[in-house]
Amino acid sequence: MSARLSRKGTCGEMPVARLLWQVAGQMLGSPPCGCWIATPPLRFLGTSPRQIPADANFHSALFSETDQPRVLITGGLGQLGVGLANLLRKRFGKDNVILSDIRKPPDHIFHSGPFIYSDILDYKNLREIVVNNRITWLFHYSALLSAVGEANVSLARAVNITGLHNILDVATEHNLRLFVPSTIGAFGPTSPRNPTPDLCVQRPRTIYGVSKVHAELMGEYYHHRYGLDFRCLRYPGIISADSQPGGGTTDYAVQIFHNALKNGKFECNLKPSTRLPMMYIDDCLRATLEVMEALPESLSMRTYNINAMSFTPEDLAQEVLKHVPEFQITYNVDSVRQAIADSWPMNFDDSNARKDWGWKHDFDLPELVTTMLNFHGSDTRVAQAN
Numbered sequence: 001m002s003a004r005l006s007r008k009g010t011c012g013e014m015p016v017a018r019l020l021w022q023v024a025g026q027m028l029g030s031p032p033c034g035c036w037i038a039t040p041p042l043r044f045l046g047t048s049p050r051q052i053p054a055d056a057n058f059h060s061a062l063f064s065e066t067d068q069p070r071v072l073i074t075g076g077l078g079q080l081g082v083g084l085a086n087l088l089r090k091r092f093g094k095d096n097v098i099l100s101d102i103r104k105p106p107d108h109i110f111h112s113g114p115f116i117y118s119d120i121l122d123y124k125n126l127r128e129i130v131v132n133n134r135i136t137w138l139f140h141y142s143a144l145l146s147a148v149g150e151a152n153v154s155l156a157r158a159v160n161i162t163g164l165h166n167i168l169d170v171a172t173e174h175n176l177r178l179f180v181p182s183t184i185g186a187f188g189p190t191s192p193r194n195p196t197p198d199l200c201v202q203r204p205r206t207i208y209g210v211s212k213v214h215a216e217l218m219g220e221y222y223h224h225r226y227g228l229d230f231r232c233l234r235y236p237g238i239i240s241a242d243s244q245p246g247g248g249t250t251d252y253a254v255q256i257f258h259n260a261l262k263n264g265k266f267e268c269n270l271k272p273s274t275r276l277p278m279m280y281i282d283d284c285l286r287a288t289l290e291v292m293e294a295l296p297e298s299l300s301m302r303t304y305n306i307n308a309m310s311f312t313p314e315d316l317a318q319e320v321l322k323h324v325p326e327f328q329i330t331y332n333v334d335s336v337r338q339a340i341a342d343s344w345p346m347n348f349d350d351s352n353a354r355k356d357w358g359w360k361h362d363f364d365l366p367e368l369v370t371t372m373l374n375f376h377g378s379d380t381r382v383a384q385a386n
């Protein structure tokens with residue numbers, strides 16, 4: 001929105017800009033030239049989280065036991081969204097959590113709770129959903145990931161940057177609490193890599209990374225400028241058993257389990273020594289809920305690294321071998337993914353998340369491997385029995 005607001009000679013066409021314009025017009029009198037002259041704080045437009053006293057219990061002030069958050073998840077049919085919906089539905093009730101995407105949901109997801117079409121590039125559609133469903137919390141998961149982003153830069157730019165602008169505006173306009181995930185990919189070759197702290201040089205070399213740094217900065221700016229309750233975690237590579245990754249650099253660490261049990265072999269597209277931070281999905285989703293429920297005064301920052309473990313393909317293969325003795329891994333390096341991985345953190349420093357809101361992971365490498373193999377093993381046994 002800020003780009004549109006500052007565009008010379010126009011009032012901008014964004015809804016927030018229009019609202020601000022109306023309010024500014026009422027307060028200041030409309031300028032004869034029709035151009036933008038003032039930006040009153042958005043809290044003039046209604047109640048904002050900032051108006052709650054700093055010592056208040058933020059969570060209970062906004063939501064009583066019977067007044068649960070009403071949640072929208074964008075991009076919910078990807079690797080992480082369905083798991084997040086399941087977790088939030090257990091906590092807030094099935095009907096209080098709406099999953100959305102631009103793809104058609106499979107039957108079991110469609111019948112497991114509210115699902116709605118939402119294209120984040122369509123602002124009016126987003127606003128209609130937020131208003132009609134009285135949404136109070138938004139988890140913004142739509143994105144093009146690192147490898148697919150490099151294959152289609154203009155689409156990644158539209159979804160990850162223009163789409164984010166729509167999300168920020170709708171969240172600000174309707175006083176939503178907003179979660180936007182960032183990533184280890186928001187760092188680049190000039191960042192310290194071992195470990196990577198929260199605050200350091202961020203010069204990523206992918207459109208995905210650039211768009212995530214943009215999201216972090218825009219969210220923090222909207223927080224300071226308009227009081228938007230923006231919360232952001234930089235996720236490591238996420239490993240899940242019952243959902244497929246959407247085209248990232250860390251995808252190998254999901255696929256390896258499936259192949260190990262299917263045919264005892266796996267061809268890895270990264271070099272054996274490529275070390276990256278990783279996390280099991282249950283830890284990732286729990287961290288997401290925890291940071292959303294954290295008292296605002298416990299958050300010394302709005303964007304935090306979170307971490308669990310860090311390993312190479314070689315380390316992972318060794319751990320798989322303990323359970324599948326015949327397992328064989330070979331390497332056929334994908335130069336695009338390898339260059340991306342070589343520019344990313346090797347270890348992530350998440351001490352601020354641990355200190356501020358008590359972040360603690362449950363899964364290290366051995367538990368991760370056992371859990372993943374148990375899941376795929378029972379899957380394979382069911383398939384064989386049928």
Ligand SMILES: NC(=O)c1ccc[n+]([C@@H]2O[C@H](COP(=O)([O-])OP(=O)(O)OC[C@H]3O[C@@H](n4cnc5c(N)ncnc54)[C@H](O)[C@@H]3O)[C@@H](O)[C@H]2O)c1
Nearest residue numbers: 075077078079080119120141142143181183235237238246
């Ligand atoms: N999976 C990981 O390892 C990981 C790690 C770090 C950060 N993240 C972040 O977490 C979020 C979710 O990741 P994921 O792995 O589930 O991603 P994914 O690629 O699996 O899913 C993204 C979803 O976005 C949807 N989408 C694309 N264009 C859209 C549009 N115009 N409107 C609405 N939806 C659209 C897609 O249909 C897809 O279902 C992303 O923001 C990602 O950057 C993921």
Ligand SMILES: C[C@@H](O)[C@H](N)C(=O)O
Nearest residue numbers: 145146183248249250
């Ligand atoms: C790390 C993360 O952002 C994603 N899994 C990717 O590799 O692109």
